[in-house]
């Protein structure tokens with residue numbers, strides 16, 4: 001079968017890679033030229049937090065996120081270049097005056113999970129110093145041992161390398177698809193027919209789906225005076241932040257969430273909020289150096305849930321919103337299963353491959 005995938009963000013790359021491993025001929029189209037990193041997926045912090053996200057999200061995000069946490073280690077081991085991934089757990093904490101918000105977070109997450117999947121739904125009340133010596137001033141906190149993080153840029157690059165090497169994949173960089181329909185894509189050189197088309201254009205699919213852009217800003221710091229090992233969230237009534245530790249004392253502090261399709265540089269207000277909050281977590285951030293500012297817009301649907309729509313000759317994958325890296329593997333797995341069923345192929349082939 002000859003398949004087209006439009007959009008080489010996390011959805012399109014993971015999908016093309018899994019489809020190629022299943023033996024399909026895949027053509028992957030993206031409007032970005034080779035080496036450009038403007039897709040939203042390059043901006044992500046790489047937090048893999050199915051449980052903590054439940055404070056704001058539906059149970060579906062938790063269920064899909066947990067599935068991805070099972071798939072990630074397996075899939076990453078099949079890539080030819082290594083990708084930074086760790087599952088050391090995450091911390092959630094708050095300053096003294098905001099501890100009531102922390103209790104609220106705990107109750108909301110516990111209530112949403114209910115008795116479902118109780119083994120995975122681990123959320124422990126701890127003293128923060130049990131996990132992070134330098135953060136003892138924060139007093140009580142929560143520890144979520146199953147959570148983790150990944151480096152999305154390494155993941156995107158690694159997927160691209162393997163796709164580039166695969167004999168059954170053809171990558172079309174710098175090609176804008178003007179229109180997508182069942183079984184065909186329209187390029188500036190005319191229509192191209194396929195047995196099936198997968199639309200993974202993110203915000204590029206606004207003409208076909210009720211998508212909105214949610215701007216996110218993220219600041220990368222190099223902080224030699226800071227030794228935080230765990231992904232740490234600070235609960236705050238106005239601005240919630242996370243600090244994501246990377247190797248070599250690099251920390252990602254983010255992310256804002258602003259209802260706007262605005263790709264302009266990080267604002268002063270956002271910088272002040274993110275950096276003040278980071279400084280309140282660890283004074284060592286005062287001497288940190290800002291090494292990168294990141295801005296991008298998340299593709300969100302009205303219900304803030306992912307969409308996998310499969311019908312005659314066309315699958316739409318979109319609405320990954322603030323969870324695209326977390327949900328990527330689970331969403332791709334579901335999309336391939338639906339496609340295989342719809343085209344009446346042998347489902348066992350896919351189940352085995354996953």
Ligand SMILES: Cc1cc2nc3c(=O)[nH]c(=O)nc-3n(C[C@H](O)[C@H](O)[C@H](O)COP(=O)(O)OP(=O)(O)OC[C@H]3O[C@@H](n4cnc5c(N)ncnc54)[C@H](O)[C@@H]3O)c2cc1C
Pocket residue numbers: 006007008009010011012029030031032038039040041042043044045046047048175176177178200201202203204205215216217218254255294295296297298299317318319320321322323324325326327
């Ligand atoms: C600051 C920030 C931090 C984030 N942190 C996290 C995080 O920690 N964890 C997490 O899980 N998620 C996070 N996210 C969310 C995550 O980045 C998104 O959910 C995800 O990247 C969406 O992936 P996608 O493949 O759907 O879209 P995209 O990555 O936007 O990819 C879409 C691709 O389609 C291409 N395209 C569009 N239109 C066309 C066209 N007409 N023709 C050809 N190609 C086209 C684009 O060039 C692009 O390459 C974050 C987002 C932001 C902004």
